Amino acid sequence: MDTNTPHAPRSLWKWAVQTARLCCGVPDYDVYVKHLREHHPERDIPTYSQFFRERQEARYRGTGGRCC
Amino acid sequence: MQSAIPKPSPAGKILWAAIAIVGAWCLGVVALRRGEPINAIWLVTASIAVFLIGYRFYSRLIADKVLQLDPSRATPSVLRNDGLDYVPTDKWVVFGHHFAAIAGAGPLVGPVLAAQMGYLPGTLWILVGVVFAGAVQDFMILGLSLRRDGRSLGHMLRAELGEVPGVIAMVGVLVLMMIVLAVLALVVVKALTHSPWGTFTVAATIPIALLMGLYLRYVRPGRILEVSIIGLVLLLASIWYGKTVADTPALANLFDYDARALAWWLIGYGFFASVLPVWLLLAPRDYLSTFLKIGTIALLALAIFLAAPTLQMPAVTKFIDGSGPVFAGNLFPFLFITIACGAVSGWHSIIASGTTPKLLANEGEARMVGYGGMLMEAFVAIMALIAASSLHPGVYFAMNSPGALVGTTAEAAAQAISGWGFTVTPAELTDTARNIGESTILGRAGGAPTLAVGMAQLLHGIMPGEGMMALWYHYAILFEALFILTTVDAGTRVGRFMIQELAGMAWAPLKRTDSWLGNVVATVICVGLWGYFLYQGAVDPLGGINTLWPLFGIANQMLAAIALMLATVVTVKLKRERYVLVPAVPAAWLVICTLTAGWQKLFDAKISFTAAMQKYADAAASGKLLAPAKTADEMQRIITNNRVDMILTALFMLLVLTMLFFSLRAIVRAWKANRPTAQEEPYVALSSVAN
Numbered sequence: 060m061d062t063n064t065p066h067a068p069r070s071l072w073k074w075a076v077q078t079a080r081l082c083c084g085v086p087d088y089d090v091y092v093k094h095l096r097e098h099h100p101e102r103d104i105p106t107y108s109q110f111f112r113e114r115q116e117a118r119y120r121g122t123g124g125r126c127c
Numbered sequence: 128m129q130s131a132i133p134k135p136s137p138a139g140k141i142l143w144a145a146i147a148i149v150g151a152w153c154l155g156v157v158a159l160r161r162g163e164p165i166n167a168i169w170l171v172t173a174s175i176a177v178f179l180i181g182y183r184f185y186s187r188l189i190a191d192k193v194l195q196l197d198p199s200r201a202t203p204s205v206l207r208n209d210g211l212d213y214v215p216t217d218k219w220v221v222f223g224h225h226f227a228a229i230a231g232a233g234p235l236v237g238p239v240l241a242a243q244m245g246y247l248p249g250t251l252w253i254l255v256g257v258v259f260a261g262a263v264q265d266f267m268i269l270g271l272s273l274r275r276d277g278r279s280l281g282h283m284l285r286a287e288l289g290e291v292p293g294v295i296a297m298v299g300v301l302v303l304m305m306i307v308l309a310v311l312a313l314v315v316v317k318a319l320t321h322s323p324w325g326t327f328t329v330a331a332t333i334p335i336a337l338l339m340g341l342y343l344r345y346v347r348p349g350r351i352l353e354v355s356i357i358g359l360v361l362l363l364a365s366i367w368y369g370k371t372v373a374d375t376p377a378l379a380n381l382f383d384y385d386a387r388a389l390a391w392w393l394i395g396y397g398f399f400a401s402v403l404p405v406w407l408l409l410a411p412r413d414y415l416s417t418f419l420k421i422g423t424i425a426l427l428a429l430a431i432f433l434a435a436p437t438l439q440m441p442a443v444t445k446f447i448d449g450s451g452p453v454f455a456g457n458l459f460p461f462l463f464i465t466i467a468c469g470a471v472s473g474w475h476s477i478i479a480s481g482t483t484p485k486l487l488a489n490e491g492e493a494r495m496v497g498y499g500g501m502l503m504e505a506f507v508a509i510m511a512l513i514a515a516s517s518l519h520p521g522v523y524f525a526m527n528s529p530g531a532l533v534g535t536t537a538e539a540a541a542q543a544i545s546g547w548g549f550t551v552t553p554a555e556l557t558d559t560a561r562n563i564g565e566s567t568i569l570g571r572a573g574g575a576p577t578l579a580v581g582m583a584q585l586l587h588g589i590m591p592g593e594g595m596m597a598l599w600y601h602y603a604i605l606f607e608a609l610f611i612l613t614t615v616d617a618g619t620r621v622g623r624f625m626i627q628e629l630a631g632m633a634w635a636p637l638k639r640t641d642s643w644l645g646n647v648v649a650t651v652i653c654v655g656l657w658g659y660f661l662y663q664g665a666v667d668p669l670g671g672i673n674t675l676w677p678l679f680g681i682a683n684q685m686l687a688a689i690a691l692m693l694a695t696v697v698t699v700k701l702k703r704e705r706y707v708l709v710p711a712v713p714a715a716w717l718v719i720c721t722l723t724a725g726w727q728k729l730f731d732a733k734i735s736f737t738a739a740m741q742k743y744a745d746a747a748a749s750g751k752l753l754a755p756a757k758t759a760d761e762m763q764r765i766i767t768n769n770r771v772d773m774i775l776t777a778l779f780m781l782l783v784l785t786m787l788f789f790s791l792r793a794i795v796r797a798w799k800a801n802r803p804t805a806q807e808e809p810y811v812a813l814s815s816v817a818n
Contacts, residue, residue, distance in 0.1 A: 076352070077216075078223035081486075082417045083351055083410075086214050094210030111349030112406070114211070119405040119620055 084118030085111060143183065150176025157442075158247060164437045167513045170250060171431065174509045178502045181258035186266060186498035190491075193698060193706040194270035198491035201811040203277040203484060213277070215488035218495060225483045225500045227417055229265070229475050230424065232311055232611050233468025233683075234504050236574030238512035240676060241465045242523065243453040245443040246516040248462050250509065256463070256470030257505035260713035264471060264687055266497035267694040267710055269479040273493055274807045277484040280476050280690060286806045287696055292789040296689050299782045300477070301625050302775070303682040305653075307474070308618045309660030310675040311611045312397070314573035316389045316665055317672065318604050323382040324373040324564055326389070328601055329608045330382065331365035332412065333396075339411035351414055358415045362609075366601050370564060370594075390665040393615070394658040400616035401623060401650050409616050416610035423606045427510050430585040436517035444520075445548070452528035453572065454673055455734040456727060460720040464680035469508025471713065473686025475501065489813070511574075514581030521551020522559050522580065526571045529670040531754065533569070540569055564597030572672040575611075579603035615657075622653040663768045668755045674736075677728060678775060681721050685783050688717035692790040700797040700805035714790075718783055725780040729773060736776065740769035 077087055088107050095104055105113070135143075153173035156165060190196045207213040216224075241249040272278055275286070281300070285293030319326045339358045347353060372378045384392070400408050449457035454465055468474070479497060487493055515523060524544045525533065533543040537553040537560075544551050560568045563583060571577070583599035626649040631638025637645040664671025691714035698707050728735050746753045747762045756762040797804050 074217070074219055074223075078220045078227075079418065080351060081216070081220060081224040082227040082421075083414050085349070085351065086211060087216075090214060091210040094208065094214075108348030115406055115410050117211075119409060119617065120624075 085114045143180070146176050146179055150180060157250065161442065164439060167431060167436050167438055167517060170246070170438070170509065170513060174250075174254060174506060177254045177258065178506065181262070182499060182502060185258055186262065186494050188706075189263065189266055189270075189498070189709060190494045193703060193709050194267060194493075195703075196270060196273075196490040196493060197810075198489055199813055200490050201813045201816050202273055202487050202490055204486055204488055205813060205816055206811060207276065207485075212482075213485045216486040218488070218492040221483060221486045221492065222496050222500060224486070225478070225496050226503050227421060228478045228482070229472075229500060230420060230504055230507060231468065231614060232314065232575070232607060233472060233474075234508040235511045235578055235607065236314060236676075237466040237680070238469055238508045239515040239574035239577045240453050240527070240572075240672070241462055242440055242512060242515040243444065243451040243527065244447045244458060244462060245441050246438055246512055247442040248447065248458055249466055249512050252462055252466055253470045253505050253508050253512070256466070257501060260687070260691070260716065261469075261471035261475070261505065262498045262501035263710060263713055264473075264690050264694070265475045265479045265501040266494065268476045268690050269484055269487075269493050269497035270490075271694065271697055272480040272484040273487060273490055276808055278480065280480045280693070283480065284689070284693055287693060287700065288786075288789050288793050292786055295782060295785055296686075297625075299682075299686065299689070299779075301622065301629075302778070303473070303679075303686055304618055304622055304625075305656040306660060306675070306679045306682050306775075308397075308615050308622070308657035309664065310672070310679040312390070312393045312615050312657065312661045313664040313671050313675060314575050315393065315608045315611050316386050316661070317571055317573040317670070318575045318579070318608060319384070319389055320386050320570070321383055321567070322565055322604075323379040324369040324597075324601055325604050325608070326382040326384060327372040327378075328362070328365045328369045328605045329612070331369075332362065332415075332605075332609055332612070333408070335361045335365070336408050336412040336415065339415070340407040343411060344406050354411065355414050355418050358411065359419070362415070362419075362605065363602075366598060366605060369601055370597065373564060386665040386671075387662070390658075390662045393612075393661065394654055396612070397615050397619045397658070398650055398654045400612075401619040401653075402646060405620075409613075409620070412609070412613050413617065416606075416613040419606050420610050423603070424507055424510075426586070427507075427514065427582060430582060430589060431510055431513055434585045434588045436513065436585060436588070438513070438516045439518065440516035440520050440523065449734070452524060452532050454676060456677070456724070456731075460723040460727075461677065461680075463716075463720045464677055464684060464724045466508065467680045467683040467687075469505055469511075471684065471687045471717065472504075473683045473688070473690055476686065476690035511578055514585065515574075515577050517585065518577065518581050519551065519555065519559075520549040521545070521555060522568065523577060524549055525551070525556050526568050526577050526580070528570075529572065529668070529673060530570045531668050531670075535569060537567070537569070562596045563600035564594075565600075570670060572670050574672075575604065575607040579607065619650065619653050619657070622656070623649040626652050659771075663771075666755065666761075666764075667768075668753070668765070674772065677724065678772065681724050681728070681776065681779050684717050685721045685779050688714055688721060688783060689786050691717065692786055696790050696793045696797065697805050699794045700800075700803060701807075702797075702800075702803045704798065718787060721783055722780055725776050725783075728776045729780075736769045736772040740766050740773065743769070 088110055092104055095102055150173055153169045156169045157173050204213045204215040238249050271283060275283060281293055281297050284296050319329060335358055339354045343354050372382060447458045454461060483496060521544050525540045533540040537556040541551050541553040541556055556568060563580060579600050582603045583596045586599045587596040627638055627645055636642060639645055664675045667674050691710045694710035695707060695714050698710055729737055732738055743753055743762055743766045752762060756765055
């Protein structure tokens with residue numbers, strides 16, 4: 060995998076889990092934690108359930124919608 | 128551009144020549160074999176060959192010449208990486224996400240309805256439409272959004288065309304959404320009318336979802352997969368128990384409703400689902416329906432490949448003359464309106480400018496996700512068409528024709544349909560109903576039940592067993608109802624936010640989405656809007672789908688026309704006039720189709736809302752009652768409904784014409800300009816920001 064896709068899943072299972080979660084509006088938690096550590100070390104790192112709750116609310120907050 | 132295009136190797140040339148020959152041969156068989164039924168595999172192979180060739184050659188032209196995608200250019204996900212909304216993501220994950228977002232009930236319903244003209248017209252439109260219109264739209268809008276920080280269609284319209292056309296288009300989107308919700312809810316109503324088994328299983332999804340929501344919130348937070356498996360097991364159990372419900376009169380009575388009652392239930396459900404906290408009902412249903420949707424599409428593909436059914440529907444039926452019972456109107460323009468999703472769907476332009484552009488790690492991957500994702504959806508549409516065409520045509524027409532045309536008993540229906548040249552006996556109709564565990568198959572328009580019977584027969588052919596067909600049928604109904612209802616509640620919520628935004632302009636407190644009053648008022652308005660059309664469909668003399676589906680098709684294609692006009696404008700603004708026909712031809716085609724269809728729905732002597740209104744108004748004036756109206760009040764209501772549909776059609780036409788005017792004006796200005804005038808974000812090299 061090239062460096063331009065840093066968050067590439069390594070196995071089919073990981074791909075399936077990541078895709079399935081993303082389909083539900085929940086991005087990869089590990090990626091987010093890594094991002095926080097690297098770019099915002101001053102912020103608290105949420106637990107997975109806090110992260111999940113926030114994302115669940117966010118998904119239905121805006122005008123996303125899905126297809127007919 | 129910077130990506131060096133590799134010269135095709137001799138082996139590559141031979142391979143593509145072979146694909147072209149195989150595809151042409153299969154298409155020839157599909158199109159020219161007359162008199163004897165052909166196998167669905169010919170159609171599948173022809174489609175795959177067309178998709179491969181379209182992807183390999185046409186999408187590359189768009190990527191390299193029209194959009195000039197540049198793998199060295201940083202994408203929004205890289206530039207604005209926040210780990211949440213903007214995240215550089217593996218391309219296959221983005222592809223899966225994008226496909227799950229665009230695939231819905233649309234590509235399963237439209238092709239089934241269009242099968243009344245035979246399988247050939249629908250197939251050709253799906254294949255040509257997706258390669259030259261649908262996939263072009265999805266891909267180009269995705270490409271444009273990628274160059275604009277992943278902005279939405281509305282933002283891009285305002286930036287490239289101006290404030291006024293931007294706002295007009297957004298009003299169009301809101302109206303389109305209300306029609307989508309109404310017509311999809313009506314599909315569910317049609318499938319569940321007097322079907323205790325179906326109604327029970329669909330009703331059971333509500334407590335199941337509540338249970339999942341609580342589990343996900345308090346027991347095992349965020350374990351989506353785990354809770355979805357629990358939900359799936361409970362769903363399957365409810366399908367199995369549904370037979371007991373249907374066979375036990377005391378229980379069956381509790382779940383036996385007519386169309387009106389079901390419409391009211393759905394309206395009430397839509398209200399509560401969108402007002403309750405999302406984690407309780409909406410989100411868990413969403414998860415369940417997303418996974419079930421993908422799983423069932425895979426199951427359908429497997430069934431078609433394994434069963435390899437023969438297409439019993441003729442290639443072309445006599446109904447291409449516009450006299451068909453399922454939807455009224457000639458092949459042109461109504462075939463192109465009826466099959467929207469699957470060939471070209473305006474709704475995708477919202478998805479392609481939503482989450483997807485914020486996830487792509489590289490511009491080069493937009494081709495696979497945007498163009499490739501839409502080809503996948505077209506394949507789903509082809510499969511739906513195959514499932515419908517592999518049914519006995521007599522059964523197909525019995526399910527999809529309004530009672531006003533074929534009567535309400537198996538005998539009357541069999542006689543009427545045999546009279547059209549599709550010989551069928553009453554016994555065949557009642558046997559089919561008994562096999563799927565229903566009391567009747569008549570009047571089940573809307574695509575979902577037809578597809579369910581088709582799927583049930585295909586799956587039964589692979590895995591036979593006593594009573595299995597009824598289980599498969601109700602599984603298929605449940606899966607369609609589940610994701611339609613998810614669309615209904617999520618859509619109601621989205622509509623609520625849009626209405627709150629508009630209402631907030633008049634009175635600011637209404638805008639606050641956390642205010643309880645604003646929330647309830649906007650939800651009531653939103654539910655009222657789609658609920659009105661749903662109820663109108665439920666009491667419609669022609670069964671509702673007949674009236675509402677063309678409105679939906681016109682609205683959806685109108686949005687596609689707007690998206691493609693935007694793509695045309697930007698192409699000219701970038702001074703790539705040489706390639707302007709790539710988006711301009713499909714845009715023009717959709718403008719022509721929507722305007723012609725709109726015109727006929729307004730002024731045609733036979734199929735227009737105006738004619739229907741006139742008929743009822745004349746009867747009412749002379750004190751007569753026309754079915755299904757039983758009172759003068761009901762006569763009046765039908766007249767009003769038709770008038771509303773007329774106004775709506777006129778509004779859609781006006782919208783298309785306005786957008787056409789603004790687009791042409793922008794094109795002329797950009798053509799005259801001596802430099803590119805598009806509002807792209809500046810180039811940032813990926814190598815300078817990638818970590």
